[in-house]
Amino acid sequence: MSGESPGKAQNNTPLTVEMVESLSEAELERLIDELKERIASLKAQRRELIDEIKGVREQRMKLIEEKRQLVKKLMDLKAKKNELLEELKSIKEERDKLREEYKTKKQQLEVARKLAQSEGNLAKISLGRLQRRLQELEWRQMTSVLPPHEEQRLISEISRLEELIERVRKARQQMLSLMELEVEVKALRLKIRDLHEKANSIREEVGRIKNEMSEIYKKIEEYNSKIDALTERIKELSPMIDDLSKQIDALYEIYKHARKRFRDLRIAKQLNMRLDELKKKREELKKKYERGEPLSLEELKMLFSDVDELVS
Template sequence: MEAEEISVEEIEQKRDLLNLEAERRRKSRDELNEITRQFADLRDKHNAEVRRLIEEASEHKRLRDEYNEKVKETKEQREVWNRKYTDLAAELVELRRSLSTKTSTPISKLKRDLKALEFKQMTSVLTPEKEKEIVEEMSKIQAEIRKRESSLQTNPRYSELYRQVNEAKEKAETYHRLVSELAETAQKEHDRMMELYDKADEVRKQADDFQAKFVEAKIKADEEHRKHIEAIHQVHDYDKLLYGIRQKQKRPYGMEDMEKVNRQAQEVFERFKKGEKLSTEDIMLLQKSGYL
């Protein structure tokens, strides 16, 4: 191809096409940047939600640990009162035995007999006569127990020890109920904590997905920006070419070492035909050699 075949019109046409390409790349870049911003906003919102969920879960963890510590302390108190009850009850039995006559049946034995009769009444198929007999026997035993205990209550030592046994039993039962309540509350706090941690993991995965989409869109936007700048630079190169042509039309250049200049200009011109970017020095060389 001869230099003269490259007309000003062709150069202007290529320049205009590159200008359109640069504008198209700019619009694509801006659209991708907007998408990138949207993904960044969604990522940030999800990360903020993750932080909120973890903070709430941490609060439930703190409460769970507090309740577990209270469970431990309350169990210790329950054990203290259980031991007191066991010791006092044993002492009460011993005192009752010492106060009872040798010929009388121990109250503990009477109570065991009463429970055995109650169990038999509830679980056995009895004739009316047999059931009446059992009921009468139970009434006699109950009356004997009341009589014997009433008699024992007149003894100050027995009465005080009896009161202490009941108090220890009530305390142990109270602490037992409290242990159950505290343990249940601690478990609820634990369950809520785990629920929030699971939710945080779910939201974190969503945030990671938005981060991946953000990176993908950002890479595409950066590539569109690079191509936009590249097209702008090429437009500027064509502007320089056109400027050189117009300047040549105003004032011709003289001949100096034309053989060397023409050889170099031929190489530059070949690069130009391949679409390579030309420097200002390349354009000046083409102008001097008469290619432009």
């Protein structure tokens, strides 16, 4: 694999754990350094995405809470609007009832005024003077002896006075009823006007609430759009983070295997060096033994023991 980066196989094929076995010690060393850098880079990218998704989620939660407050305010306004509409309905019913009563009283007032016009002068006559005159005539009738024609004239006069007194009383009663009706009609007119003004005030308040609700609906739609956009961003970031985590895990497995392979090669190299040294030393001891030169216990052990025992 000389002449190319150990991080990739030929034809841009991703490096696998199995392919690590074919790398030399130098290639493994370069690969380990490359993998460390690559893993560190991927972890940095993942950290950036995690920080971003955390920020997006916090922003989304903030918007959701603000939207919840708007929805609560909207529900409160809706309840207030319904309450006002119920009050307006009650006022209209009361106003309609008063209008019917006003119409009836107005008709009664017109009749009373016509009667007052025809009998109005009678109400101005002094009732006390008529009653005193009646008493005088009745006293005269009881205490005097009169000729028949005088007696008849006196009776006629008494009858006329009694009738007039009754008419005056009725005229006065009619005038009193007229004044009472005028007061009632005026009071009803004022009540109707007050209810009309109150109804208009409630309509204005309902209109204001509807306008405010309309603005809140628009804001809620804006919040929905922002929340949906953030939700989509979270959906985009999550698989990207998962993909980076998988890449990191895969590279880390290769990294661990490359380190183990590198360590094994180092150990094997050191073992071969020891074997070479041991063989050289045994050759020297063999020649010394063949010349009949004395050997120490350690030297005899090195000369006649198995190689595996000596390098283990």
